[in-house]
Amino acid sequence: METKQHFTKDAQEALNSFLAPHPLITHPHHKRKIAGSVEHYLLKENAQEVTKDMLVKALEDCYPHNEPSTLRLKDPEKMMGAIKQQQAVDRENPMVQISCWPAPEAQIAPPAQDVFAFYGGSRKGGNTDCIMDAVLEGAQAGGARVEKVSFCDKNLSPCTGCLGCQNKDLETHCVIKDDMPYIYKRFLECDAFVFGFPVYTGRESAQAAIFCDRLKALTDPWRKTKFKQRRGLMVATWGWPSDSIYEGLVSQMSTILFMFGVEVISVVTGSGFWDAYYQKGTAQLDQEGMEKAREAGRGLTL
Ligand SMILES: Cc1cc2nc3c(=O)[nH]c(=O)nc-3n(C[C@H](O)[C@H](O)[C@H](O)COP(=O)(O)O)c2cc1C
Incomplete structure (x- = not known):
C-alpha cells in the first residue's frame, strides 16, 4: 500500500492475492479504494495495524457481492467446495x-x-x-x-x-x-x-x-x-x-x-x-x- 497504513504479514499477503488477478495499471485505483475502507476499520477498532480480518471486511464493503474474490481469501475451502459441487448434478440438492x-x-x-x-x-x-x-x-x-x-x-x-x-x-x-x-x-x-x-x-x-x-x-x-x-x-x-x-x-x-x-x-x-x-x-x-x-x-x- 502506498499509504501510511501498516499491514500485518498475512493481511499484506491477502491484499497481494486479491490484486493478483487484476492488471497492474488498475492496482493504484483498487488500493486507493481499499485504503479508504480500511481506514474506517482502523478507527473503529482503534488499531495501529491492518489485520487480514479488517482487510476482508474492507474488501466486502468495496466490492459488494463479489463473493469469489473475498471468499477465496476468507474461506478457500468453502470456495473450492462450491466449485467442486458444480462438477456433477445433484438432483436431490441442486446448486441452482x-x-x-x-x-x-x-x-x-x-x-x-x-x-x-x-x-x-x-x-x-x-x-x-x-x-x-x-x-x-x-x-x-x-x-x-x-x-x-x-x-x-x-x-x-x-x-x-x-x-x-x-x-x-x-x-x-x-x-x-x-x-x-x-x-x-x-x-x-x-x-x-x-x-x-x-x-x-x-x-x-x-x-x-x-x-x-x-x-x-x-x-x-x-x-x-x-x-x-x-x-x-x-x-x-x-x-x-x-x-x-x-x-x-x-x-x-x-x-x-x-x-x-x-x-x-x-x-x-x-x-x-x-x-x-x-x-x-x-x-x-x-x-x-x-x-x-x-x-x-x-x-x-x-
Ligand atoms: C461466454 C460466457 C460467459 C459467462 N460469464 C459468466 C460470468 O461472468 N459470471 C457468471 O456467473 N456466469 C457466467 N456465465 C454463465 C452463464 O451466465 C449461465 O450459465 C447462464 O445461466 C446461461 O444462460 P442460458 O442457460 O440461458 O444460456 C457465462 C457463460 C458463457 C457462455
Missing part, C-alpha cells in the same frame, strides 16, 4: 437457485393485460429462456396475452452511433433496416415488459446490450419523450452460485428500463448455472423457484 427480489410496496402502473417479453440471449430452451417461460405462464394464468420475442429469431444489429434517430422524425425510430421496428412498437404499446438475459463475462449478454443501445432511438435529444408507464419484470441468470453477486448489474439494467417508462416490479434471478448445471433444463431442478417465477409473472396482472 431461482430467487425473487422483494416487490416494491407501491402499486405501479395498472395491471397488465398485454405482456411483451424480449429474450436477450442465444440459447433457446436455455435456463434464462426456461425461467422466462415460467414467468409468462404465470402472466397468462392471470389473464394476460403474452408474446415473447427472442434475439436469436430476429435480425437485430448493434447501434451504429449515427444518431440518425435524434435528427429525423423517423417513423421506424432507427435508420437501421432490421427487425427492430416491430420490437419498438410492442415495447411501447405493451402494459408489461419482461426482459431476460444471461450474464456473460460479468455483465449482461451482448444481445441484451444491443437491445438496450437500440432503445436510445426512442428518445429525443432533449429527453422530453414521455413514455407510457408500464410494469416490468427482469429475469437474469448466471453461473456463480450466489443469488446476490450480480445485484449491481440487475439494478443498473432496471434503471435503463426505467428511463423508458418501465418500472421493474419483479426481479427473478437464477444462479448456479455453470459446469454440470450449465446444461439446458437444470432450472427445472428448483421447482419451488420455478413456482416463484410463475407467481412473479402472475403478479404483473394483479
Whole structure:
C-alpha cells in the first residue's frame, strides 16, 4: 500500500492475492479504494495495524457481492467446495437457485393485460429462456396475452452511433433496416415488459446490450419523450452460485428500463448455472423457484 497504513504479514499477503488477478495499471485505483475502507476499520477498532480480518471486511464493503474474490481469501475451502459441487448434478440438492427480489410496496402502473417479453440471449430452451417461460405462464394464468420475442429469431444489429434517430422524425425510430421496428412498437404499446438475459463475462449478454443501445432511438435529444408507464419484470441468470453477486448489474439494467417508462416490479434471478448445471433444463431442478417465477409473472396482472 502506498499509504501510511501498516499491514500485518498475512493481511499484506491477502491484499497481494486479491490484486493478483487484476492488471497492474488498475492496482493504484483498487488500493486507493481499499485504503479508504480500511481506514474506517482502523478507527473503529482503534488499531495501529491492518489485520487480514479488517482487510476482508474492507474488501466486502468495496466490492459488494463479489463473493469469489473475498471468499477465496476468507474461506478457500468453502470456495473450492462450491466449485467442486458444480462438477456433477445433484438432483436431490441442486446448486441452482431461482430467487425473487422483494416487490416494491407501491402499486405501479395498472395491471397488465398485454405482456411483451424480449429474450436477450442465444440459447433457446436455455435456463434464462426456461425461467422466462415460467414467468409468462404465470402472466397468462392471470389473464394476460403474452408474446415473447427472442434475439436469436430476429435480425437485430448493434447501434451504429449515427444518431440518425435524434435528427429525423423517423417513423421506424432507427435508420437501421432490421427487425427492430416491430420490437419498438410492442415495447411501447405493451402494459408489461419482461426482459431476460444471461450474464456473460460479468455483465449482461451482448444481445441484451444491443437491445438496450437500440432503445436510445426512442428518445429525443432533449429527453422530453414521455413514455407510457408500464410494469416490468427482469429475469437474469448466471453461473456463480450466489443469488446476490450480480445485484449491481440487475439494478443498473432496471434503471435503463426505467428511463423508458418501465418500472421493474419483479426481479427473478437464477444462479448456479455453470459446469454440470450449465446444461439446458437444470432450472427445472428448483421447482419451488420455478413456482416463484410463475407467481412473479402472475403478479404483473394483479
Ligand atoms: C461466454 C460466457 C460467459 C459467462 N460469464 C459468466 C460470468 O461472468 N459470471 C457468471 O456467473 N456466469 C457466467 N456465465 C454463465 C452463464 O451466465 C449461465 O450459465 C447462464 O445461466 C446461461 O444462460 P442460458 O442457460 O440461458 O444460456 C457465462 C457463460 C458463457 C457462455
